[in-house]
Amino acid sequence: MLDELPRANLGFFPTPVTPLPRLSAALGGPALFLKRDDQTGLALGGNKVRKLEMFLGDALAQGCDTLVTGGAAQSNHCRQTAAAAAHAGLACHLVLGGAAPQTPDGNLLLDGLLGAEVHWAGDQRKGEPIPALLDELRRAGRKPYAIPYGGSNPLGACGFVHAARELRAQEEALGERFTHVVVATSSGGTQAGLVIGDDRPGRVVGVCIDKELVGGAPFPDHVRALAEETATLAGLAPPRPEACVFWADYAGGGYGQVGALERDAIETLARTEGVLLDPVYTARAFGGLLDRVRSGFFAPSDRVLFWHTGGAPALFAYRGEL
Ligand SMILES: *Cc1c(COP(=O)(O)O)cnc(C)c1O
Numbered sequence: 001m002l003d004e005l006p007r008a009n010l011g012f013f014p015t016p017v018t019p020l021p022r023l024s025a026a027l028g029g030p031a032l033f034l035k036r037d038d039q040t041g042l043a044l045g046g047n048k049v050r051k052l053e054m055f056l057g058d059a060l061a062q063g064c065d066t067l068v069t070g071g072a073a074q075s076n077h078c079r080q081t082a083a084a085a086a087h088a089g090l091a092c093h094l095v096l097g098g099a100a101p102q103t104p105d106g107n108l109l110l111d112g113l114l115g116a117e118v119h120w121a122g123d124q125r126k127g128e129p130i131p132a133l134l135d136e137l138r139r140a141g142r143k144p145y146a147i148p149y150g151g152s153n154p155l156g157a158c159g160f161v162h163a164a165r166e167l168r169a170q171e172e173a174l175g176e177r178f179t180h181v182v183v184a185t186s187s188g189g190t191q192a193g194l195v196i197g198d199d200r201p202g203r204v205v206g207v208c209i210d211k212e213l214v215g216g217a218p219f220p221d222h223v224r225a226l227a228e229e230t231a232t233l234a235g236l237a238p239p240r241p242e243a244c245v246f247w248a249d250y251a252g253g254g255y256g257q258v259g260a261l262e263r264d265a266i267e268t269l270a271r272t273e274g275v276l277l278d279p280v281y282t283a284r285a286f287g288g289l290l291d292r293v294r295s296g297f298f299a300p301s302d303r304v305l306f307w308h309t310g311g312a313p314a315l316f317a318y319r320g321e322l
Contacts, residue, residue, distance in 0.1 A: 001235040002161055006057035010084055011049040012041035014166045017174065017305070023272040029293040030302035033178065034275065035167060038282075038310035043083030043114060046076045046310025047190050050159035051151035052084040058155060059145035060088065066137060069147040070095035070127025072256060074280065074314045077150050077187075079107040082116035091142070092116040093133060097125025106317030150187025157230040160193020167305075168199065176303065179203070183307035184285035185223065186210050186255075190309065191244070192227040196236055201243040207285035208248045210255045220246050250288035256280050258321045261287035266315075266322065278311025279318040 016039065020032040040049040059067060067085040071078045071094075078094045085092035094116045096108070104112055111118060121129050126149040137144040147156070171177055181198070185191040185206030194204045206223065214222035223246075227239045252259050258279045265287035266277045277283040289306055298304060315322065 002158055005054060005155065005158055005233075006061045007053050007162075008056035008060065008084075008088065010042050010053050010056065010087060011045075012039070014170060015039050017167070017170050017176075020269075020273050023269065026272055027290070027293050030179075030298040030300060030304045032289075032293075033303070033305045035181075035305055035307045037163075038276075038308045038312060040310070042080060042087065043110065044079070044310070044313050046080055047160075047307075048077040048080040048151050049084075050163050051156035051189060052080055052147075052159075054155050054159045055145070055147050055151065056084050056088055059090070062143075062145065064090070064143045064145035066091040066093060066142045066144040067147060068093045068095070068130055068133060068137070068144045069151070070121065070125075070130055070149060072096065072125045073098045073101075074107045074256070074317050076107055076278070076281075076311045076314065078116070079110045079114070079313065081147060081151075082111050082114035085116070086114050093119060093137065093144070095119045095121050095124075095127050095129050095133060097121055097123065106314045108317070110313060148187075150189060152187035152189030152192070152226065154226065154229040154233040157189040157193035157196070157226060158234055160190050161197035161230065161234050161236070162193075164194050164197025178305040179302045180205055180298070180304045181307060182207060182285065182289050182304060184209050184281040184309055185219075185246070186281060188214070188219070188223040188226050190307075192223055192230050194307070195223075195227050195239055195243045196231045196234060198243075201240045202245055204243075205245045205247060207288040208246055208251050209281050209284055211251045212255070219248075220244060247288050247292070250284055250291070252284070258283070258318055261291070263322060265290055275308070276312040276315065277308070278314050279322065280314055281311050282309055
């Protein structure tokens with residue numbers, strides 16, 4: 001049951017819901033809003049703080065002394081995991097794709113400042129070597145706690161079941177009812193948790209960031225399965241078939257490849273509202289949203305919330321491409 005799962009306190013919640021009046025007026029479409037999970041507070045914020053509240057709660061309950069996870073070199077998830085470990089007095093090991101650069105930048109610079117130990121994994125950017133590292137740490141007498149790629153398992157997704165409840169309470173307080181909740185989806189835990197916690201099937205739209213299969217399955221199948229397992233863990237109703245909605249046509253050149261869509265989204269939101277997107281996730285997802293607004297997908301009366309999942313520290317590592 002959701003409320004019986006141990007949960008550490010890592011972020012500043014609820015994160016604000018803010019309108020985008022200048023951008024909405026400039027586009028002449030539906031009213032646009034942000035959910036500011038870029039402001040969750042832990043070491044420059046981001047959506048993974050919500051998942052890490054679940055993982056850290058579990059790790060501490062199990063008496064673990066080390067957090068282990070993996071991802072791309074500019075992983076926001078890894079940076080937030082390093083911060084969560086430091087905050088709780090635990091060690092942190094990160095398995096990152098690629099090779100050590102001469103000068104660490106963006107999230108990688110922050111990983112080092114936060115005291116994480118980095119293990120380079122070449123072309124494996126989804127934490128594939130983690131099991132071997134866990135064996136090594138156990139042999140050295142540590143009690144490691146493994147967090148999957150992107151923090152996306154049912155326990156991590158439960159952080160976003162809580163988030164969906166947080167949004168519902170904010171809507172009630174504001175007298176607001178969003179017609180669409182648009183979010184970048186990549187390892188799937190954010191979307192799966194929001195879908196299970198939301199009371200309107202089909203309202204949450206995941207903009208696909210990555211084109212790759214997950215465990216041999218197409219990404220939507222992965223999210224549906226994860227949503228089902230999340231519902232079981234949380235003791236909630238399973239997702240209805242129409243609950244998981246995807247916009248899959250914005251993944252462009254693949255994960256981490258910045259193009260015109262992403263550059264336009266970053267500049268548009270920065271220059272109309274003074275809000276920064278990140279180059280990998282939110283720029284792609286917000287670019288997809290802008291495309292749908294411009295092509296008349298929404299009714300003028302729609303109220304559209306973009307869930308800003310953070311990631312702006314990676315802007316500095318992408319400076320040559322922006
Ligand atoms: C990880 C991440 C996402 C995607 O969340 P998932 O739960 O992996 O689908 C979106 N935006 C940012 C900035 C992220 O770091």
